[in-house]
Amino acid sequence: MERASSLSFMPSSQQSSRTAGRVGKGEAVTLRAASAGLLRVSAGRVWVTPTSTAAHASRDVFLQAGEQLPLAAGQEIVVEGWPSARFELVAVPHAAGAIASLQRLVRTLSASRSSAAPAPQCCS
Numbered sequence: 001m002e003r004a005s006s007l008s009f010m011p012s013s014q015q016s017s018r019t020a021g022r023v024g025k026g027e028a029v030t031l032r033a034a035s036a037g038l039l040r041v042s043a044g045r046v047w048v049t050p051t052s053t054a055a056h057a058s059r060d061v062f063l064q065a066g067e068q069l070p071l072a073a074g075q076e077i078v079v080e081g082w083p084s085a086r087f088e089l090v091a092v093p094h095a096a097g098a099i100a101s102l103q104r105l106v107r108t109l110s111a112s113r114s115s116a117a118p119a120p121q122c123c124s
Contacts, residue, residue, distance in 0.1 A: 006097050008060055022085070023046065027081055032073065033076075034073065034091075035091050037091045038090045039088075039089055040068040041086075042087060042102065043065050043085060043123050045083075045085055046062070046079050046082055046087060047079070048060065049080075059107065065085075068098065071088055
């Protein structure tokens with residue numbers, strides 16, 4: 001990995017409700033959601049590794065342009081370009097229940113998708 005950085009996004013009352021980012025080939029960024037929100041991929045593909053919690057083990061998720069991943073307040077994720085991508089973090093205030101429901105759906109879809117998707121190749 002060539003570069004790693006960290007970014008936290010704030011609730012919409014403290015800054016813009018959208019924060020744009022970019023990851024290139026071999027780059028990764030650690031993101032921490034200060035409030036409930038979404039990671040939306042606007043171009044390319046990303047490899048996302050959420051941090052584990054007491055309730056849920058970490059499971060890698062692969063997203064492409066147009067897909068999104070719900071994030072709980074305080075959740076950290078590592079986003080890597082696969083090979084590169086543009087994304088945005090969108091704060092969704094007062095949506096904790098909806099985020100939890102979406103996270104369950106994403107886990108279900110990821111489990112079914114990961115069994116059919118080829119494993120990513122590393123270090124090319």
